Amino acid sequence: MAYDSYVAICKPLHYMTIMDRERCNKLLLGTWLGRFVHTVIPVSLVVQLPFCCPNEIDYYFCDVHPVLKLACMDTHLIRGIVTTNRGTITLGSFVTLLISYTVILVSLRTQSTEGRCKDLSTCGAPITVVIIFFGPCTFTYMHADITFTEDKMVAVFYTIIKPMLNPVIYTLRNAEVKNGMRNLWGRKVYKEAQGK
Numbered sequence: 214m215a216y217d218s219y220v221a222i223c224k225p226l227h228y229m230t231i232m233d234r235e236r237c238n239k240l241l242l243g244t245w246l247g248r249f250v251h252t253v254i255p256v257s258l259v260v261q262l263p264f265c266c267p268n269e270i271d272y273y274f275c276d277v278h279p280v281l282k283l284a285c286m287d288t289h290l291i292r293g294i295v296t297t298n299r300g301t302i303t304l305g306s307f308v309t310l311l312i313s314y315t316v317i318l319v320s321l322r323t324q325s326t327e328g329r330c331k332d333l334s335t336c337g338a339p340i341t342v343v344i345i346f347f348g349p350c351t352f353t354y355m356h357a358d359i360t361f362t363e364d365k366m367v368a369v370f371y372t373i374i375k376p377m378l379n380p381v382i383y384t385l386r387n388a389e390v391k392n393g394m395r396n397l398w399g400r401k402v403y404k405e406a407q408g409k
Contacts, residue, residue: 214339215313216240222332223320251302255295262286276368307347314340338383345375345382 220231255277262284270279277295281288317336321329349371352363384390 215310218336218339219313219317222317222335247302251298254298258291258294262288262291271365303347303350307343307351310343310347314343341382342375342379345378346371349375 217232220228224231259277259280262281263286264283265285268283270283278292281292281295314336317332321332324332349367352367
């Protein structure tokens, strides 16, 4: 997403040449392989553990750290490996996205005001989604191996609320939707003014 935005804004005339099907397939394959390796590491460690009763976790979904609490052995080393794996992936992805969008924003200084507004509008939705996703994700997966009561609330935010916000965030880029919202809010303000 960040690379696509970078090419679209910084090299618009070369976009079709750079973002050809082969490049898109390589980006997709790299993402899939990275996520596969990221998932296989903790799963392969957890599958080998002996588990005791109770077999219920105090969490909204089956995450690795709550499952590790059910193990009948010391899982300190495994928790460290899982936290390092998560931290590396989360922080690495976030820093890569930050660098990409920083390069894009710096390149906007050389453009006209109209071009700058258009490009900021293009980047606004992905940047918002990145912040809304990585904020809670970083809170949950980057802290030490301590469970906070807020972890469950934050998990609900990034697994339920954030995906629900995606369509709203990306739809607000559409001019028709923006005009419809302005008209709707304008009518509401007008009716409230009339009622007073």
